[in-house]
Amino acid sequence: MDAKTDTVAGKKPATGTAKPILEVDGVTLQYKTKEHLITATYRVSFDVYPADRFVLLGPSGCGKSTLLKGIAGYMKPVEGDIRLKGREISEPGPDRVMVFQEFDQLLPWKTVKQNITFALRNGGKTSNAAEANEIAMEYIHKVKLTGFEDTFPHMLSGGMKQRVAIARGMAMEPDVLLMDEPFAALDALTRLQMQKELLQLWEDTHFTVLFVTHSIEEALIVGSRILVLSPHPGQVKAELNAHELNHDNVGSKVFARVQQRIHDMLFADRILEDEILGEELDK
Amino acid sequence: MSKTAIKKTASLPELVVRPEFEVSDLEQAQTGEVAIKLSWVERIWNVDAVRKSVILLSLVVVWQAYTVGFDVEPLMLPSFSASFATLYNALFHGDLIFKIWFSIKVLIIGYSAGLFLAAVLILLATATRFGSDLIAMATAMFNPLPAIALLPLAMLWFGLGTASLVFVLIHSVLWAVALSTHSGFEGVSQTLRMIGRNYGLRGIEYVWKILVPAALPSILAGMKIGWAFAWRTLIGAELVFGASSGSGGLGWYIFESSQNIETDGVFAGLFMVILIGFLVENVVFRNVEVKTVIRWGMQR
Amino acid sequence: MTSAPSIEIRPEFEADEIGKAATGDVARKLSLWERITDMNSVRKLTILVIVLVIWEIYTRWAEVSELIMPRFSSTAEALLDGVFNEQLLIMVWNSLTVLVSGYFIGLLIATLLTTAATMTRFGSDILSTLTAMLNPLPAIALLPLALLWFGLGADAIIFTLLHSVIWPVALNAHVGFMSVSETQRMVGRNYGLRGLIYVAKLLIPAAFPQILMGLKIGWAYAWRTLIAAELVFGGSISDTSEGTSGGLGWFVFANQMDLRIAHVFAGLFTVILVGVLVENVIFNNIENRTVRRWGMQAR
Numbered sequence: 045m046d047a048k049t050d051t052v053a054g055k056k057p058a059t060g061t062a063k064p065i066l067e068v069d070g071v072t073l074q075y076k077t078k079e080h081l082i083t084a085t086y087r088v089s090f091d092v093y094p095a096d097r098f099v100l101l102g103p104s105g106c107g108k109s110t111l112l113k114g115i116a117g118y119m120k121p122v123e124g125d126i127r128l129k130g131r132e133i134s135e136p137g138p139d140r141v142m143v144f145q146e147f148d149q150l151l152p153w154k155t156v157k158q159n160i161t162f163a164l165r166n167g168g169k170t171s172n173a174a175e176a177n178e179i180a181m182e183y184i185h186k187v188k189l190t191g192f193e194d195t196f197p198h199m200l201s202g203g204m205k206q207r208v209a210i211a212r213g214m215a216m217e218p219d220v221l222l223m224d225e226p227f228a229a230l231d232a233l234t235r236l237q238m239q240k241e242l243l244q245l246w247e248d249t250h251f252t253v254l255f256v257t258h259s260i261e262e263a264l265i266v267g268s269r270i271l272v273l274s275p276h277p278g279q280v281k282a283e284l285n286a287h288e289l290n291h292d293n294v295g296s297k298v299f300a301r302v303q304q305r306i307h308d309m310l311f312a313d314r315i316l317e318d319e320i321l322g323e324e325l326d327k
Numbered sequence: 328m329s330k331t332a333i334k335k336t337a338s339l340p341e342l343v344v345r346p347e348f349e350v351s352d353l354e355q356a357q358t359g360e361v362a363i364k365l366s367w368v369e370r371i372w373n374v375d376a377v378r379k380s381v382i383l384l385s386l387v388v389v390w391q392a393y394t395v396g397f398d399v400e401p402l403m404l405p406s407f408s409a410s411f412a413t414l415y416n417a418l419f420h421g422d423l424i425f426k427i428w429f430s431i432k433v434l435i436i437g438y439s440a441g442l443f444l445a446a447v448l449i450l451l452a453t454a455t456r457f458g459s460d461l462i463a464m465a466t467a468m469f470n471p472l473p474a475i476a477l478l479p480l481a482m483l484w485f486g487l488g489t490a491s492l493v494f495v496l497i498h499s500v501l502w503a504v505a506l507s508t509h510s511g512f513e514g515v516s517q518t519l520r521m522i523g524r525n526y527g528l529r530g531i532e533y534v535w536k537i538l539v540p541a542a543l544p545s546i547l548a549g550m551k552i553g554w555a556f557a558w559r560t561l562i563g564a565e566l567v568f569g570a571s572s573g574s575g576g577l578g579w580y581i582f583e584s585s586q587n588i589e590t591d592g593v594f595a596g597l598f599m600v601i602l603i604g605f606l607v608e609n610v611v612f613r614n615v616e617v618k619t620v621i622r623w624g625m626q627r
Numbered sequence: 628m629t630s631a632p633s634i635e636i637r638p639e640f641e642a643d644e645i646g647k648a649a650t651g652d653v654a655r656k657l658s659l660w661e662r663i664t665d666m667n668s669v670r671k672l673t674i675l676v677i678v679l680v681i682w683e684i685y686t687r688w689a690e691v692s693e694l695i696m697p698r699f700s701s702t703a704e705a706l707l708d709g710v711f712n713e714q715l716l717i718m719v720w721n722s723l724t725v726l727v728s729g730y731f732i733g734l735l736i737a738t739l740l741t742t743a744a745t746m747t748r749f750g751s752d753i754l755s756t757l758t759a760m761l762n763p764l765p766a767i768a769l770l771p772l773a774l775l776w777f778g779l780g781a782d783a784i785i786f787t788l789l790h791s792v793i794w795p796v797a798l799n800a801h802v803g804f805m806s807v808s809e810t811q812r813m814v815g816r817n818y819g820l821r822g823l824i825y826v827a828k829l830l831i832p833a834a835f836p837q838i839l840m841g842l843k844i845g846w847a848y849a850w851r852t853l854i855a856a857e858l859v860f861g862g863s864i865s866d867t868s869e870g871t872s873g874g875l876g877w878f879v880f881a882n883q884m885d886l887r888i889a890h891v892f893a894g895l896f897t898v899i900l901v902g903v904l905v906e907n908v909i910f911n912n913i914e915n916r917t918v919r920r921w922g923m924q925a926r
Contacts, residue, residue, distance in 0.1 A: 062635045076657065078665070079657060079662075080657065081657060093634075093635035093637075094635070095633060095634050095635070096634065096635070113521075116521070116525065118521060118524070135524075136521070136524040136525050136527070137525075137527055138525065138526050138527050140525075141525060142521065142522070142525050144518050144521070144522075146516070146518045148516050148518055148519065149518045149519070149522055151519070151522070151537075151540065151541075152541075152623045152624060152625050153540040153541075153543070153619070153623045153625075162526075162536075163526050166526045166527060166528055166532075166536070167525075167526040167527055168527060196622065196623055196624060197623075197624070198623065198624025198625075199624070250633070268634050269637070279642075280642055281641070281642055282639070282640065282641035282642060283637075283639060283640055283641075284639045284641075285636065285637070285639055287634050287636065309641070375752075378752045379752055379755070379756045379759075382752055382753055382756045383756055383760075402775075403775065403776065457674075460667075460670050460671055460674055461674055463671070464671045464674055464675060467903065467906075467907060468899055468903060469899070470902075470906070471847075471850070471898075471899060471901075471902020471903055471905070471906050472895065472898055472899045472902055473850060473851035473854040473855060473898070473902075474851075475767075475851065475854060475855040475858060476854045476855075476858065476876065476879060476894075476895060476898050477895070478858065479858070479879055479880060479883035479891055480883070480888075480891060480895075482883075483694070483695070483883065483888065484695065552844070555763070555848075556847075556851070558763065558765060559765035559766070559767060559848070559851060559852075559855075560851075560855075562765045562767060562768045563765065563767040563768075563851075563855040566767060566768070566770070566771075567858065578768065581768055581771055582771065584771075585771030585772070585774070585775065588775075590772075590775065593771055593772055593775075596768075597764065597768060597769075597772075600763075600764055600765065600768050601760055601761070601763060601764050603763075604762075604763020604764060604765075605759060605760060605763050607763070608759075608762070608763050609759060
């Protein structure tokens with residue numbers, strides 16, 4: 045119980061009048077493998093406010109992806125609750141669109157444009173084909189893929205596929221966009237490019253995004269607020285501000301200092317883990 | 328230790344530091360022609376269809392030359408021209424065309440009924456784990472059972488007629504399609520599943536819009552195997568069955584010809600069997616594949 | 628979006644100590660019951676027993692005629708009767724010997740064809756023309772010709788079996804070889820593999836998923852062809868005259884003629900059993916030891 049009161053105490057209300065859009069309250073998530081029942085996160089609490097670029101940061105095995113799946117509605121917490129705009133989350137829905145790390149998240153049997161209109165029409169955004177088309181083209185333009193709208197996904201590069209997935213997610217105008225290490229499978233240069241583009245897109249509309257990563261640097265660049273999680277099981281270590289950090293001050297002292305601080309936090313008291321268990325958690 | 332280390336260092340090659348350089352202006356290419364056109368003979372010979380037609384033609388020529396040149400007994404191996412003439416006569420002056428139509432009609436009824444039942448089974452299997460277990464077991468058991476082996480039972484239950492043929496055809500299609508569709512569904516990636524549910528797809532809609540297209544390569548493979556089994560079963564069943572029912576399809580035509588020792592008729596029948604099989608596999612199925620899974624990059 | 632919300636700046640915080648003791652189990656072993664119900668074989672066995680019980684109860688309760696649908700118990704009796712009094716096992720053995728000789732000769736010919744096809748373009752063209760033509764031709768349709776050429780006997784059946792095995796095996800192996808990735812080919816040549824060693828150590832393992840699929844399809848066709856051939860021409864082809872019994876298909880056919888339906892069911896059971904053994908035991912084992920272990924299962 046101590047841990048819970050601790051974290052709740054840490055969740056100090058913001059100074060402004062804004063209310064959190066997403067509330068995660070003492071959430072414990074568990075899943076089964078063939079032999080074990082694994083606790084992925086233990087009593088994790090945090091609030092996401094509108095326009096946040098909220099990053100879940102932690103080493104592998106800290107349950108950050110599982111947490112995102114919980115928020116998306118694919119898993120039910122065994123303890124605690126998750127509320128979006130005050131309503132408890134019970135199942136997956138188009139008000140929280142997920143962007144995955146895997147390139148196969150696009151439907152291979154639909155073109156770039158059809159992938160977006162498919163989402164719009166099945167997600168209840170619009171039932172009008174012409175309108176869906178128009179929205180799709182707008183977002184394709186936003187992610188700089190004009191000219192590729194009738195291409196099938198297998199013809200696109202990894203970066204382009206992720207752009208389509210992001211366009212598809214943003215076109216839905218969800219309450220919160222969930223991104224599960226979306227750039228992890230890209231090469232370094234493309235990743236850098238995609239981070240910049242994501243920030244530019246954010247400048248346009250200030251959408252709310254929940255971003256999972258294991259890279260401290262990416263967290264600082266992309267995020268405005270960072271939740272640091274400890275591994276096995278995932279527990280809240282700290283919640284930090286990073287809204288003043290971006291690509292421009294990557295080499296700066298401030299940046300390096302925060303980076304070092306998080307690094308120490310994550311590796312200072314590293315728990316010795318059962319090797320096999322660690323492998324299972326990574327899956 | 329330290330002594331040997333020093334010795335080693337002494338004998339290691341040193342870095343050669345050279346001046347840097349940067350090219351300010353690349354020269355225009357002077358490599359001559361970048362691509363040379365092949366001569367037209369080479370190009371024609373590179374067309375697959377041309378080479379294959381030549382091979383086919385030479386097979387026919389060898390056959391004809393052998394049978395005519397060696398005076399082979401036509402009852403054992405008729406010449407190509409004789410077989411072809413018989414085929415022509417049977418098609419345009421005989422009733423072979425109706426026999427073919429009879430076979431194809433039965434085949435289509437059996438095949439579509441089999442597909443329909445497979446779809447129902449699969450829906451059951453995706454709905455519950457019990458259904459999934461039941462279907463997995465049924466397919467594992469019935470898939471290795473040749474449909475033709477059920478013909479005796481079918482004749483007992485449904486009498487001598489189309490119903491029996493349809494029954495064995497259903498059996499030959501159902502399990503192959505159900506098996507590969509089921510394993511295709513199980514192989515649909517977790518990401519695609521989550522995407523589907525993310526956009527609010529449920530129940531039948533989820534199966535139809537996510538699982539079916541995502542598993543289409545396996546489903547098509549199952550349909551092809553199902554077709555192959557059905558085609559084999561039909562011809563086999565007609566071979567036995569024709570004898571009892573009197574009028575029949577293509578298989579019956581072959582059987583009848585062989586009973587009357589009209590070997591050219593047997594060959595004429597075989598030509599048609601090959602032609603139909605070839606059309607279905609290389610035209611119908613190939614077309615479906617090109618328009619779907621190959622276009623989507625899910626299969627090469 | 629004129630009124631894009633701005634970021635809400637909140638104070639940072641850091642948990643000074645994480646309650647280690649309070650975490651409970653990070654991982655707990657599943658209970659025995661949970662693990663048993665998760666076991667495929669247990670669940671399937673249960674289903675099988677249920678189906679058999681329903682069958683028995685239904686046929687007794689509805690008093691279904693033994694000519695239409697024998698009871699499970701009479702089928703089991705018939706099976707025992709077949710095994711102990713009617714040489715069922717010998718018939719199975721007869722079928723299997725024919726099947727195995729046809730299958731392996733077929734494999735040999737397929738290997739030769741594939742070798743020729745892999746080495747030259749002309750060979751490849753011949754193979755693809757022949758397979759495109761002959762693969763869709765049901766082997767059983769050749770039985771009338773085979774009977775004409777080889778007379779009544781095992782030779783005719785083996786001839787049709789050959790036809791049913793060669794094409795799918797050669798076709799799949801050839802496709803498999805052709806689609807071995809260029810990288811793997813280059814790696815093999817890089818390490819100095821040449822000629823037969825190159826084929827045996829690189830091409831065959833790399834193409835093994837496809838090859839295995841061809842072997843499985845070939846087996847399925849051969850098994851179907853054999854049963855059909857024995858069934859269709861059962862009376863004439865099986866050497867019943869010499870006092871030896873025919874094959875499994877003949878067992879089914881003859882009993883149907885005599886309206887011993889329970890024995891027909893027993894024969895079908897045996898057919899299923901042999902099929903399941905080959906597909907789920909032999910081929911699955913090969914798969915588990917090779918392609919599945921290597922993580923290259925063909926999808």
